[in-house]
Amino acid sequence: MRDVLRLSIYSLGVIGGAFFMTGLPVAQPTMAQESVAVRAPLVKEPLPAEDPTAAAWNTAPRAEFPLSPQVHWPTRIGEVTVKSVKARGLHDGKSLAVLLEYADPTEDPHDAAALEFMVGDKKAHFAHGQPMAQVEGGPVNIWYWKNASGKVLDMNAQGFGTLKVQAQQDVKGKGVYQNGTWKVVFSRALSTSDVEHDVQIEPGEFINVAFAIWDGKKLESGDLKEKGSEKAVSSWWYFRAEPAPDYSGYLYAALAVGLAVGFQFVVIRKLKKGRSA
Amino acid sequence: MKGGLLLKGEVLLKKCGVFLNRGGVLLKGVLLIVGLYLFLKFILPLFTAPLPANLIFLYLALTVAGIVIFATLSSESTEEFFGPIVRFLNGERQTGPMKIARLLVLVLFPLLVGWQTYTSTVPSDMPPAESRTIHPAPPGEFVGLSNPIPNTPENVMMGKGLFAAFCSPCHGANFDGKGPAARGFNPPPANFVDSGTIAQLQESYLFWRIKKGGVGLPIEGMPWKSAMPRWELELPDEWVWKIIMGEYDGAHQKPRTWE
Numbered sequence: 001m002r003d004v005l006r007l008s009i010y011s012l013g014v015i016g017g018a019f020f021m022t023g024l025p026v027a028q029p030t031m032a033q034e035s036v037a038v039r040a041p042l043v044k045e046p047l048p049a050e051d052p053t054a055a056a057w058n059t060a061p062r063a064e065f066p067l068s069p070q071v072h073w074p075t076r077i078g079e080v081t082v083k084s085v086k087a088r089g090l091h092d093g094k095s096l097a098v099l100l101e102y103a104d105p106t107e108d109p110h111d112a113a114a115l116e117f118m119v120g121d122k123k124a125h126f127a128h129g130q131p132m133a134q135v136e137g138g139p140v141n142i143w144y145w146k147n148a149s150g151k152v153l154d155m156n157a158q159g160f161g162t163l164k165v166q167a168q169q170d171v172k173g174k175g176v177y178q179n180g181t182w183k184v185v186f187s188r189a190l191s192t193s194d195v196e197h198d199v200q201i202e203p204g205e206f207i208n209v210a211f212a213i214w215d216g217k218k219l220e221s222g223d224l225k226e227k228g229s230e231k232a233v234s235s236w237w238y239f240r241a242e243p244a245p246d247y248s249g250y251l252y253a254a255l256a257v258g259l260a261v262g263f264q265f266v267v268i269r270k271l272k273k274g275r276s277a
Numbered sequence: 278m279k280g281g282l283l284l285k286g287e288v289l290l291k292k293c294g295v296f297l298n299r300g301g302v303l304l305k306g307v308l309l310i311v312g313l314y315l316f317l318k319f320i321l322p323l324f325t326a327p328l329p330a331n332l333i334f335l336y337l338a339l340t341v342a343g344i345v346i347f348a349t350l351s352s353e354s355t356e357e358f359f360g361p362i363v364r365f366l367n368g369e370r371q372t373g374p375m376k377i378a379r380l381l382v383l384v385l386f387p388l389l390v391g392w393q394t395y396t397s398t399v400p401s402d403m404p405p406a407e408s409r410t411i412h413p414a415p416p417g418e419f420v421g422l423s424n425p426i427p428n429t430p431e432n433v434m435m436g437k438g439l440f441a442a443f444c445s446p447c448h449g450a451n452f453d454g455k456g457p458a459a460r461g462f463n464p465p466p467a468n469f470v471d472s473g474t475i476a477q478l479q480e481s482y483l484f485w486r487i488k489k490g491g492v493g494l495p496i497e498g499m500p501w502k503s504a505m506p507r508w509e510l511e512l513p514d515e516w517v518w519k520i521i522m523g524e525y526d527g528a529h530q531k532p533r534t535w536e
Contacts, residue, residue, distance in 0.1 A: 037404050068461030071446050072504045073492075074511070078446060079457065123501040125492060132492045132500040206404045234461045235502050238404040249399040256394035260387035271367050 026081035035063030037238035038088025038097060038209060047090055047097040051174045052183035057099050060088040060195050065211060073160060074125045080232035081215035083106070083227065085113075091241045096201055097187040101212055107177040109148035110216020110224050117199035117239075119156070120206050126235045128157040137232045141199045143186050145173045147216070150188055156197050166197055190241060204243035208236040215267045301357045307343035313340055315385075409464065409498040410477065419485035426518040436523025439516050444524075447504070452528040462504045469528035476530040483521045 039061050048054030069077045084242030086101040100113050115154045118124040122138030125131075129140040140156040145151070156161045170192050175184040194200040199209065214231045217225040226232070317333045328336075330358035348358035365371075368379050426432050441450065446458040454468030467474045475483060485493070491503020508517060525532060 033496075039447055066460040068458045068504070069446070071458045072506050076446075118501075122500075125501045127504070130492060132494075133489055134493070134495045135500055137501065232461070235463045235504055237463070240402075240404075242402075243400075246400060249395045250397045253391040253395035257387045257391035260390040263379075264386065268366055268368070271363055272369075274363075 001139050035065060035237070038063045038087045038089050038098070039208065040091045040239070042203065042242055042244055043088045043090050043092055045092075045188065047092055048074055049095065049097045049172060049185065049187035050174050052099055052174060052185040053178070056090065057088055060099075063087050063237075065234045065237055067211065067213060067234055070127075070212075070229055070233045071227055072233075073130075073247050077226065079081075079219070080213075082213040085211050085213060085232075085234070087209075087211070088192075089239065089241070091190060091203065092200075093190075093203070093244070095187060095189050096241060097170045097185055100182070100184045100211070100213075101180055103180055104177075104182050104213075104215055105180055106215075106217050107147070107182075108216040108218065110146070110214065110227065111177075111182065112144065112146040112214040112216060113175070113176075113182065114142055114144040114212040115186055116143075116210040116212065116269035119197060119199055120195070124158070126208075126233075128160055128163065130159045139197070141197065143171045143173070143188070145175055145184050145186065147175055147177075150174070154188075154198070158214050164196075168192075168194055168197075170194075170198060178219055199240050201243040205237070206238045206240045209239040210234050210236050246259075295462075301313065302344075302348045302354055303358050303361050306341075306348065306358070310337060310340055313337065347513050349356060355411050360485045407499070410498045411464075412482070413495050413498040415482055415485040419481055421479075422484055424480045424484075426515065426522065428522060432519055433522050433526045436519035436521070437527055438449040438523070439520045440523045440527065443508070443512065444520065452524065463498075464502060466504075469524055469530065472530075475524060475528060475532070476527075478535055479534075480518075480525075480531050483512075483524070484517060487512075487520065 023168045039176045040084045041060055043056070043059070045056060057221075064084055066084045067080065067082055069080045071077070081104055084102070088099045088101075090097050098115060100115075102113070104111060116126065117140065118129075119139045119141045122136060124138045124140045131136055131137060137158070139156050142155040142157060142163070144153045144155055146153075152171045154171045155163055155165045155168045156166060171186055171188045173184060173186045175182055177183075190201040190203070192200070199207065214226045215232075216227070219225055314333070314337060317328055317336060321328060339515075347354075349355045365375070365379060368376070371379060424496075440448075440452075445456050447456045448454055448464070448469065449456040449459070449466075452469040454466045455467065459466045469475045486505070488507070488509040490507035491505035492507055493502050494500035494503060511521075
């Protein structure tokens with residue numbers, strides 16, 4: 001009888017383990033080469049909105065995205081200087097700061113970088129929100145920084161040739177060139193009143209983001225190496241302002257543990273009573 | 278020597294049989310469940326796609342229900358089934374390992390329940406899952422068109438030249454989707470050498486995809502992500518048909534036929 005009991009204990013353990021394993025979340029494959037999303041953690045300290053070299057950026061996870069020459073639309077370009085861009089984000093619940101970092105061998109007045117977001121609920125094509133044949137698309141919001149101007153333009157587009165600078169400028173920025181690397185920071189309030197033109201960033205929600213970089217180097221011919229549609233681009237990736245930590249899971253778990261202990265207590269008491277009766 | 282080994286095996290089997298018989302309904306039930314779990318989780322996937330965890334859970338739950346019903350058909354079998362469990366949980370006159378085992382179960386069970394509750398309530402922090410249809414249905418006017426250009430070596434060669442000029446930056450000089458402009462695009466440009474792309478499609482389908490580009494896709498194809506140009510704005514139809522010819526030839530594929 002003892003053997004049976006022992007064996008059943010072991011078996012119960014195995015079954016318990018089995019149920020445990022079936023419930024285990026499957027480990028997500030880590031992206032070795034490229035990222036899928038920029039994740040901007042929530043911080044209490046002031047945002048380094050004007051300082052691309054601030055130490056605070058080291059606390060934000062770094063995502064990296066490969067870039068392609070823009071070949072979707074004429075004028076195309078066959079090769080670009082910047083092959084990938086690293087992105088980080090931080091937010092304080094009210095405002096957001098995004099840092100782009102990329103290698104560029106020369107500092108030029110026409111060097112430029114941009115972030116692109118979809119505006120509203122409609123999907124927008126990553127190439128300036130150009131019209132799609134079978135899907136009704138929406139506009140894109142473009143934050144465009146240029147070295148020469150030293151500031152960021154808040155723009156919109158919905159199709160090629162429709163790029164327009166907004167009347168209400170909400171985005172600030174600053175670029176610093178050090179040791180062959182551009183570090184450009186963009187900052188804006190998470191939400192604005194102009195919901196028709198501005199991307200609205202809700203902590204916890206994944207939104208789409210795309211990147212563009214121009215190497216504004218002057219060639220011997222006098223032309224700029226990259227300008228206008230001749231640029232390095234990415235298609236859509238994800239961006240998320242991380243939500244405030246949610247501890248309710250622990251509360252529910254504690255409640256469940258309490259219930260399970262209570263259940264055990266009642267069952268064993270009942271069993272003992274049954275025996276003695 | 279060989280006979281001795283056989284005899285030993287036989288004795289072991291017999292012992293197992295006796296053990297099983299002595300173990301009664303509970304032990305058999307437990308073994309059945311463990312066996313079923315191992316089969317569903319590890320053996321079945323050798324022959325077919327792995328079962329989702331919730332389906333395995335459902336099968337095990339059904340088996341447990343079946344065993345309980347079977348075990349409680351008579352009062353003797355009920356006692357045989359529940360007796361060991363009751364005695365174990367009761368904890369009376371337990372010593373040594375049994376006492377520890379009981380304690381472990383009583384501690385681990387609530388913890389397991391707590392952990393399961395936590396994992397099922399914790400919000401996901403993964404980006405939304407995307408199920409993009411790679412080859413969605415084309416519009417009616419692009420179904421069943423046949424290539425009007427004669428398949429001559431000259432035309433194929435011209436098609437390959439046009440491919441090199443307009444398509445190879447993304448789709449690659451080797452037709453493998455690994456062109457110098459491919460790396461930044463998500464989804465990546467199609468690899469025509471792969472048997473899952475143009476080999477599965479008709480020339481008519483390629484004609485649609487090249488002419489209308491990424492923005493011509495229906496919603497399930499996620500047109501907003503595709504970098505494929507709308508070539509109808511830049512290339513005459515004749516060139517598109519020649520490019521198709523060059524693509525099949527260069528990738529060593531044949532268009533799909535329905536015969």
